[in-house]
Amino acid sequence: MAGAWETEAEWQRLKRELDTWRTRRVHVDVLGQHRSQLGAAYTLVDRALAELRVPLAAMAGSAAQVAAQCRVHDRRLMWVRRLWDFFRERFDQRDDPALAVVLRGADEVVWSCHREPFASLPPEMSGSEGPPPLPFIEPSLTPEVFPHGLVPATLRRDVDAPFLRRALQQLPFAVVRVPASCRTAPWWLVHLGHEVGHVLDALLLGYPARVALVQALDLDPQATDEWTRWSGETFADLYAVLMHGPWAVWALAAAERVDGDGLGERRDTYPPPAVRLLVMAHACESLGATTRDLQPDTAVWQARVDGDPALAAQLRDGCRVVDALLAHRIGRTPLERLAAWDPAQWGRQALLPWTATLASRPATFTARGRRVWPRLLLAASVLRRKEGEATAARFDGTAIGDDLLTWLPAAREPGARPSHPDLTATMCTQAAALARDLMAAEPLP
Numbered sequence: 294m295a296g297a298w299e300t301e302a303e304w305q306r307l308k309r310e311l312d313t314w315r316t317r318r319v320h321v322d323v324l325g326q327h328r329s330q331l332g333a334a335y336t337l338v339d340r341a342l343a344e345l346r347v348p349l350a351a352m353a354g355s356a357a358q359v360a361a362q363c364r365v366h367d368r369r370l371m372w373v374r375r376l377w378d379f380f381r382e383r384f385d386q387r388d389d390p391a392l393a394v395v396l397r398g399a400d401e402v403v404w405s406c407h408r409e410p411f412a413s414l415p416p417e418m419s420g421s422e423g424p425p426p427l428p429f430i431e432p433s434l435t436p437e438v439f440p441h442g443l444v445p446a447t448l449r450r451d452v453d454a455p456f457l458r459r460a461l462q463q464l465p466f467a468v469v470r471v472p473a474s475c476r477t478a479p480w481w482l483v484h485l486g487h488e489v490g491h492v493l494d495a496l497l498l499g500y501p502a503r504v505a506l507v508q509a510l511d512l513d514p515q516a517t518d519e520w521t522r523w524s525g526e527t528f529a530d531l532y533a534v535l536m537h538g539p540w541a542v543w544a545l546a547a548a549e550r551v552d553g554d555g556l557g558e559r560r561d562t563y564p565p566p567a568v569r570l571l572v573m574a575h576a577c578e579s580l581g582a583t584t585r586d587l588q589p590d591t592a593v594w595q596a597r598v599d600g601d602p603a604l605a606a607q608l609r610d611g612c613r614v615v616d617a618l619l620a621h622r623i624g625r626t627p628l629e630r631l632a633a634w635d636p637a638q639w640g641r642q643a644l645l646p647w648t649a650t651l652a653s654r655p656a657t658f659t660a661r662g663r664r665v666w667p668r669l670l671l672a673a674s675v676l677r678r679k680e681g682e683a684t685a686a687r688f689d690g691t692a693i694g695d696d697l698l699t700w701l702p703a704a705r706e707p708g709a710r711p712s713h714p715d716l717t718a719t720m721c722t723q724a725a726a727l728a729r730d731l732m733a734a735e736p737l738p
Contacts, residue, residue, distance in 0.1 A: 297352060300363040303370055304349060308342055311335070311377060318384055325709025326400060327384065329424035333465035333716050334380040338373060340724030341731070345369055348737065361738045368735050383429035383468060392430050395476050398701035399428035401667040402482050403469060404710065406489040406536045409664060410497065410631035414624050424466040424712050426492055428485070431470050435548065438469040438488040465720055467492045479694045480674040483537050483544045490532030494525060497623050497631075503528065506617045516610045519564075524614065526563050527572065531618055534576045535632035536668055538639025539584050540675040542573045546590050556597040557604055564611060567594040568604055572611035579619060580629060581636040586679070633665065639672060647673035651696040656703040666704035670697060 315335045322328065345366070352362045386392045407425040426438060469488045475481055494503075503524040507517060520527070533541035549566045551558070556567035563569055571594050577584050584591065598604040619628060637643060647669050658666075674697040681688035 296356075296363055297359055300349065300366045300370075303367065304342070304346060307370060307374055307377075308339075311338060311342070314381060321388075324705075325711070327427070328709050329712035329716070330427045330466050331384065333424055333712065333720050334377075334384075336717055336720035337465050337724050337727065338377045338380070340721045341373055341376075341728045344725055344728030345373065345731070348732070358738070365735050365737050369731055372731060372735075383427055386429055391476065394698050395430060395471065395479060396428055398479055398667075398698050399469075399471050399475070399482055399485065401701045401705055402485045402671060403428055403489055404706070405664050405667045406486050406532075407492065408706075409536070409633055410493060410623075410628075412664070413626060413631050413633065422496070422712070423716065425710070426467040426469040426489060428469050428471050430473050430475075432473045433470055434472060434474075436470055436472060436484045436488045438467055438491050465716065465723070477694060478678075478690065479697050480671065480678045481544065481548075483541060483671050483675050484533075484548070486533035486536035486541055486668075487529045487545075489536070490529035491525065493532060494528045498528060498621075500525070502621070506621060507614060510610070510613050510617060512610050512613075516606070519607070520610055520614050522562065523564050523611075526569075527611065527614055528618060530569065530573050531576050531615055531628075532632070534573055534580065534582075535629060535634050537672055537675075538582050538636075539574075539577045539587055540639070540672045540679075542570060542577060542584075542587055543590070543679060544675055545573065546570055546587075552593065553597075556594060557601055564607060565604060567597045568607045568611055570594050571598060571608055572615055575612045576615045576619070579616060580634060583636075583640050586641055638665070638669060641676060644669065644673045644676050648677055651677070651693075651700055654699075656699045658703060662704050662706050664706045666706075667701050670700050670704055 315331065318327070318331050322331065349366050352359050352366075354362070387396050404425050408422075411422040469485065471485070472481070504521055507520045507524055510517075510520075512520065530541075530545070533545075537544075549570070551566050557565050559565060564572065571591065574584050574587055574591050574594075577587075598608050621628065623631060651670060651673055674693055677693050678690070681690070681693070
């Protein structure tokens with residue numbers, strides 16, 4: 294930019310485009326589906342802009358001094374636009390018909406997984422809920438959640454890294470990446486239970502509590518170190534079981550696709566695959582869910598563990614970690630009650646009526662949607678996919694996927710989805726802190 298007029302005009306343009314975008318997004322969100330995320334994102338960017346406007350309007354000095362100040366303001370505005378673009382690109386994917394059909398389904402699965410525990414918490418604890426994660430689509434092999442404080446790669450470019458580590462603490466909600474392949478194979482949305490589990494871990498449990506739970510088990514020092522490191526993924530795996538039953542285990546096993554030596558492969562943030570999968574199967578059994586459909590697989594995993602004393606010890610310790618997580622109370626309520634866990638819902642026989650529903654039309658329910666219905670439809674689709682492996686000649690993945698993506702929006706829990714509590718004041722405070730950090734990172738001469 295050349296001077297004060299151009300910098301002021303750029304601020305005005307960014308403000309005008311931001312307001313126009315918000316108006317359009319509110320208009321198309323007729324169900325109030327994204328009211329909380331949109332309000333939080335808009336308030337954060339808008340109030341940060343307002344904070345940056347104050348020193349911009351107060352520029353003074355010689356022409357050379359003003360020009361130097363303008364260059365700094367231009368860099369600040371560039372970063373704010375990049376922050377807005379990060380949100381805008383993810384919201385606006387819903388304007389693309391090819392992506393919208395997947396995202397409508399992902400929205401229901403994420404809402405169902407995220408909202409469930411907060412509906413059972415006492416009022417004094419439910420205030421930590423905030424907006425649910427926002428799904429977005431990206432070419433990738435696996436889902437991944439970016440919770441508060443984790444810097445997405447698209448925000449690393451051209452910006453000072455120490456500033457980013459501070460600024461990204463201000464992201465008002467998590468975003469969760471959905472692989473683009475879910476357009477053709479949407480039953481793999483079942484992995485979202487694990488990703489939302491990371492968000493719930495941060496909101497309801499957290500690293501210090503997990504460390505305390507592992508240390509209280511009095512494992513040997515190496516096991517304590519390993520399971521402390523693995524505890525975040527173990528909690529997310531457990532939460533996936535609570536959200537999707539044993540079908541979460543089968544889906545993870547299909548994603549791993551390892552056998553032989555690969556089942557014992559050492560990893561940093563996860564236990565070896567055989568241990569991880571058997572710990573999830575143990576969680577199912579502890580919760581009273583049948584693992585009959587997993588038995589051919591669990592036998593292979595167990596044989597690998599039985600042949601390696603180190604893996605066998607890790608499995609014993611991992612089962613104790615899961616038992617400790619299940620015994621832990623959040624606001625005096627055990628995790629399985631917060632998750633509205635009912636083992637009778639997730640067996641093969643219980644899901645067969647849902648598989649019949651998926652194949653029927655029109656996609657309408659006579660009763661009001663319930664929060665668990667999207668997860669049951671998803672589990673029924675995973676069941677159809679699993680059984681399709683045994684009847685490859687008759688397997689029709691296109692029909693299974695189309696049925697699921699048609700029915701998920703029909704299972705929507707009614708009502709708008711505002712944040713609990715209202716985040717306006719919080720976002721204004723965070724925007725002010727964001728602007729201060731940005732001005733400190735890009736100081737005026």
